[in-house]
Each structure stands twice: as structure tokens, then as C-alpha cells.
Amino acid sequence: MVIEKTSVAGTLESSDCMVTLEPGNGSVELELESPVIHQFGHQIRKVVLDTLEHLDVKDAKIRIVDKGALDCTIKARVECAVFRNVGKVRGLPWGGAIRK
Amino acid sequence: MNPNMKRLRRTMMFLNCQKPGLIKDPYIYKPDSIMLDLEDAVAEKEKDAARYSLYHALQEIDYRGVERVVRINGLDTDMWQEDVRASVAGGADAIRIPKTETAQDVKRVEAVVEAVEAEFGVVPGRTLIMAAIESAKGVMHAMEICEASPRLFGIALSGGDYTKDLQTNISGTGVELMGARQLMIIAARAAGVQCFDTVYTNLNDMEGFRKDVETIHQMGFDGKSIINPRQIAVVHEIYTPTPKDIIFAEKVVREIDDKKAKGIGVFTVDGKMIDIAFYDGAKRTIELAKASGVYKGEL
Numbered sequence: 001m002v003i004e005k006t007s008v009a010g011t012l013e014s015s016d017c018m019v020t021l022e023p024g025n026g027s028v029e030l031e032l033e034s035p036v037i038h039q040f041g042h043q044i045r046k047v048v049l050d051t052l053e054h055l056d057v058k059d060a061k062i063r064i065v066d067k068g069a070l071d072c073t074i075k076a077r078v079e080c081a082v083f084r085n086v087g088k089v090r091g092l093p094w095g096g097a098i099r100k
Numbered sequence: 101m102n103p104n105m106k107r108l109r110r111t112m113m114f115l116n117c118q119k120p121g122l123i124k125d126p127y128i129y130k131p132d133s134i135m136l137d138l139e140d141a142v143a144e145k146e147k148d149a150a151r152y153s154l155y156h157a158l159q160e161i162d163y164r165g166v167e168r169v170v171r172i173n174g175l176d177t178d179m180w181q182e183d184v185r186a187s188v189a190g191g192a193d194a195i196r197i198p199k200t201e202t203a204q205d206v207k208r209v210e211a212v213v214e215a216v217e218a219e220f221g222v223v224p225g226r227t228l229i230m231a232a233i234e235s236a237k238g239v240m241h242a243m244e245i246c247e248a249s250p251r252l253f254g255i256a257l258s259g260g261d262y263t264k265d266l267q268t269n270i271s272g273t274g275v276e277l278m279g280a281r282q283l284m285i286i287a288a289r290a291a292g293v294q295c296f297d298t299v300y301t302n303l304n305d306m307e308g309f310r311k312d313v314e315t316i317h318q319m320g321f322d323g324k325s326i327i328n329p330r331q332i333a334v335v336h337e338i339y340t341p342t343p344k345d346i347i348f349a350e351k352v353v354r355e356i357d358d359k360k361a362k363g364i365g366v367f368t369v370d371g372k373m374i375d376i377a378f379y380d381g382a383k384r385t386i387e388l389a390k391a392s393g394v395y396k397g398e399l
Contacts (some may be wrong), residue, residue, distance in 0.1 A: 009149055014121055016119075016120045051368075070124055071160070072160040073120040076149070076153040080152045088183070090181075090182050091182075092151075094190070094312035100160055
């Protein structure tokens with residue numbers, strides 16, 4: 001999917017994360033802020049990058065402000081930001097590009 | 101028949117799918133069911149976000165046996181079909197239809213659930229349906245709603261919208277809900293499905309809540325929708341049979357089994373006249389005692 005504008009999903013509440021997605025410069029650039037970055041930074045990055053890969057996003061800047069979100073929440077917020085970006089709300093690929 | 105049709109549903113706890121902090125671990129409070137809400141609790145501009153959270157929660161969180169029901173958006177919106185797709189694909193146990201007014205409302209959802217189960221390779225009939233009744237028209241059509249689908253396991257009163265439709269409000273006495281409660285429990289029992297009461301929203305009045313639960317328990321309701329974990333213990337306590345109830349139920353079951361074999365139809369247990377009509381009720385008491393973890397007998 002092609003990211004052509006800015007989209008946002010999530011909140012700064014506990015157990016959530018805020019995702020900001022913007023057009024990239026030819027690749028995926030990830031910026032992460034998290035109170036547990038030393039313990040879980042690697043895992044959070046992996047979840048974000050895997051989710052973008054499933055959605056076929058290859059060119060984007062993504063910023064995550066994590067507030068202790070579970071993996072399932074991180075995936076949900078990244079997917080929300082991507083589908084908001086491309087304006088798709090129906091006929092979503094549950095179990096396909098959107099998956100565990 | 102889906103084995104979950106008649107499962108124990110004393111408490112159904114509403115949880116806003118917009119809030120990850122609410123849906124990540126509600127099983128620790130041990131409600132019988134959780135109601136993952138995509139409808140009224142979710143802000144209009146976050147409806148899409150709630151759906152992704154729902155799907156991943158259903159797929160990845162182990163709710164430890166707690167039933168997972170999803171309240172979809174109303175049939176008058178353009179959102180409910182996608183809600184059903186996300187729910188069924190995620191593996192929800194049941195769909196709750198809001199503002200149900202006719203059997204046709206249930207049949208519309210049933211048709212989409214059936215198609216979506218096929219789309220995602222879910223076992224046909226796995227996803228159950230329940231109908232929330234929130235208007236005078238819905239109450240008057242309770243019987244046809246109860247009989248609308250073999251997937252429908254029960255109906256639930258939604259008191260807030262219902263009292264608005266009646267042009268009154270929730271007083272705390274229950275008087276404005278009496279007619280709907282009575283009609284709905286009778287319809288549900290006639291159709292052989294379950295019946296659930298509305299939420300009690302005043303969290304500071306636990307005494308009023310207890311009286312409300314005692315009332316609907318006595319009326320025959322299977323359980324109550326709840327909005328806070330601290331309401332769970334009260335409901336479960338009231339729905340737990342007393343030792344006296346359990347002993348009597350055991351005697352009834354044993355005596356009926358024994359007398360039936362001897363060709364005797366009517367007899368007395370502890371001075372009360374008993375016949376076969378008491379059998380199902382006594383069995384239900386035993387099952388409830390087992391589910392509540394207080395049964396030590398052998399039946």
C-alpha cells in the first residue's frame with residue numbers, strides 16, 4: 001500500500017500507543033518512544049515492521065509513542081493508521097493482511 | 101445444536117473496544133461473558149480503530165473460558181456488516197444486535213453471519229446471536245424475535261433507550277421496567293431461549309443494585325448486563341443456590357427418578373407436593389450449584 005499523506009491512530013492512555021504514519025523517503029523508517037524501550041524495544045519494533053510488511057507498506061515514516069501497549073494493540077493501531085491513510089474502511093482483509 | 105446455546109450467563113460485562121486497557125484482561129474478574137462493544141461506547145471517529153482492536157483481542161488474548169460477545173453497530177448504520185466480518189473472522193462466540201425491533205432484524209444479521217462464516221472458513225453455526233430490545237415496538241415483538249433464528253440464544257432488555265421510548269426515565273425503583281421485563285421473560289421462556297436484564301448504572305448505590313438483581317432473579321432472568329467488575333460478585337452470589345435449595349433439589353431429582361420407576365406420579369418431599377413438573381427446575385438448581393462451585397454431591 002502506498003502512503004501518500006499523514007494519518008494517526010491510538011492514544012497516549014495507559015496500555016495504548018499513538019501511531020503517526022507519513023510518506024517515506026524510499027524505505028520504512030521507524031521512530032520509537034517507550035518507557036519499556038530497554039526491555040521490549042526490539043519486540044515492539046519487530047511487531048511494527050512485521051505488521052507493515054503484512055500490509056505491503058514499503059515506503060513510510062512511522063512514529064510510535066508507546067504507553068505499555070500489548071502486541072495485539074500495537075498491531076491494531078498500526079493497521080488502523082495504514083487503512084486510514086489509504087481510506088479503506090470496508091471489505092477489510094481480516095485473517096489475510098490483517099493477522100496475528 | 102451449538103453446545104453454548106444454554107451456557108451459564110449470569111453476568112455480561114460491557115467493555116469499550118476503543119480502550120485497550122479495558123479489553124486486555126477482564127477475565128481476572130471472572131464474569132460469565134464479556135460484551136465487547138463497538139456501538140454506543142465507541143466515539144464515532146474511532147469506530148474503525150475499535151474494530152482492529154477487537155479483531156486482535158479476539159485472536160490473541162486468552163480470555164480463559166469467558167464468553168466473548170460483540171455488540172455491533174445498529175442495522176441503520178453502514179458499519180454493522182464490517183463489524184460482523186471482524187467479529188466472526190476473529191472468532192467471537194456471539195453477536196449482540198442492538199435496537200432489535202422485529203424478527204426480520206435478526207434474520208438480516210443471521211444471513212450476514214452465515215455468509216461471513218463461509219468467507220472465513222468458520223464452522224457453520226459456531227457464531228451465536230443475541231438480540232437487545234430497546235423500544236416499545238421491540239418489546240411487543242419479543243416472541244417473534246425469540247423465534248427468529250436457531251442461532252439466537254437469548255434476548256436482553258436495554259433499559260436506557262427503552263425508557264426514553266416510553267417517555268419516562270430510570271427511577272431506580274424498576275417500576276418503569278416492569279412491563280418489559282415481564283413480557284420479555286415470558287416470551288423467552290415460551291421460545292426456550294435465555295433472557296437478560298438491563299444494566300444498573302448507579303455504581304454508588306450497591307444496595308439498590310442488589311435489590312434490582314434480587315428482583316430479576318426472582319422473575320426468572322438468566323442474568324444481568326453489568327458495567328463494572330464490582331457488580332459481578334453480587335450477581336453471582338444471588339444466583340448461587342443456597343445449601344437448603346441444593347439439598348431439596350437433590351431430594352427432588354432422586355425421588356422423581358425412584359418414584360418414576362415405581363409408577364408413582366405424585367408424592368411429597370419435606371412436606372411439599374412434588375411431581376414431574378419439578379424435575380427440570382431441580383436439575384437446573386444442581387447445574388447452577390455446580391457452575392457456582394458450591395456443589396459437593398454426586399448427581
